[in-house]
Amino acid sequence: MRLSPNLTLWGRANSANVQKTLWALEELGLPYTHKLVGGSHGGLDEPSYRAMNPNGLVPTLQDGELTVWESHATLRYLAASYGENTLWPVDPRERAMVDQWTDWTATTFQPAWIAVFWLLVRTPPEQRDDKAIAAALAKTVAALRILDANLAERDYVAGDRLSYADIASGVALYRWFTMDIDRPAMPGVENWYRRLQERPAFRKAVMVSYDELVARLAF
Ligand SMILES: N[C@@H](CCC(=O)N[C@@H](CS)C(=O)NCC(=O)O)C(=O)O
Missing domain, CATH: 3.40.30.10 (Glutaredoxin)
Known part of the structure; x- marks a missing residue:
């Protein structure tokens, strides 16, 4: 019930x-x-x-x-x-893939990209540490290359439709593609970002200004 x-x-x-x-x-x-x-x-x-x-x-x-x-x-x-059979695949094998990418986001991808965001965007320019930024960027690019290879094979992170793995990992994309950084070409990730931007829910929840966070370490 x-x-x-x-x-x-x-x-x-x-x-x-x-x-x-x-x-x-x-x-x-x-x-x-x-x-x-x-x-x-x-x-x-x-x-x-x-x-x-x-x-x-x-x-x-x-x-x-x-x-x-x-x-x-x-x-x-x-x-x-x-979200049964939409965001939540009922088949345990399908859901294992969703959980794999969701947990990978928590342990690997998000710590890397959040570090770039904090070191580059949230840290005031005079306090920035270029070496730390370069190291965090390298880790983020390495993680994104794993996503990119995965997305060369499928439209969404864990298969052919959106799941909560896309949500966990996809919140990074607006910031990744709007930060002032050099981004290596990654067609799988770029196409995925294009697909996500077609979704009203993504535009409303994720494509949100982060101006208030610029040069602000307080919270
Ligand atoms: N692992 C937690 C992390 C939560 C977290 O760090 N939240 C940050 C915002 S992204 C926070 O509450 N910061 C204090 C604030 O916003 O005042 C989760 O995924 O929910």
């Missing part, structure tokens, strides 16, 4: 991790309330927020009595509850 959704997303719209949950909510066409907290909105140290999320980070997702944090856990929850 499925309960009807009673969803609230907590988190600022210019957070990449919040964007994953937001993209999934939009992709699934679910009704939800969006509460802007974190960053310049504050609120993460409030006892009521810490009671929901002891890390004091965003996103946090509520669905009725359920509270869940960790962006990839929110994706799996939404996909499993409301």
Whole structure:
């Protein structure tokens, strides 16, 4: 039995991790309330927020009595509850591929690209460390080459349709393609980015200005 959704997303719209949950909510066409907290909105140290999320980070997702944090856990929850055979493949073999790329994003791809974003965009120019930027860029390019080879074989990260693996990894793309960096050609990734930009949910959740974060290390 499925309960009807009673969803609230907590988190600022210019957070990449919040964007994953937001993209999934939009992709699934679910009704939800969006509460802007974190960053310049504050609120993460409030006892009521810490009671929901002891890390004091965003996103946090509520669905009725359920509270869940960790962006990839929110994706799996939404996909499993409301995305059967769309974002959530029921076949365990198909889902293994989705989980493989989602966990790879958490452990390998996102730490690399987030480092580039922090070292280059969030760090004020006078404090930038060119060597650290070059090292983070090399790691990101190495990870993207793995994605690129995968996407030479298929339209989406784990097969021929969008899954939560595309959401976990694809939030990086708007920043990757708009940062002031040299990008080696990667046709698989570029075509994937083109396909994602055709989706209203991607444009609404991910193609969001990050001007507020430029030269800002505070949060
Ligand atoms: N592993 C967590 C990381 C959450 C995280 O680091 N969130 C950042 C934003 S992307 C945050 O809350 N920063 C403090 C703030 O926004 O004020 C997840 O995937 O949800």
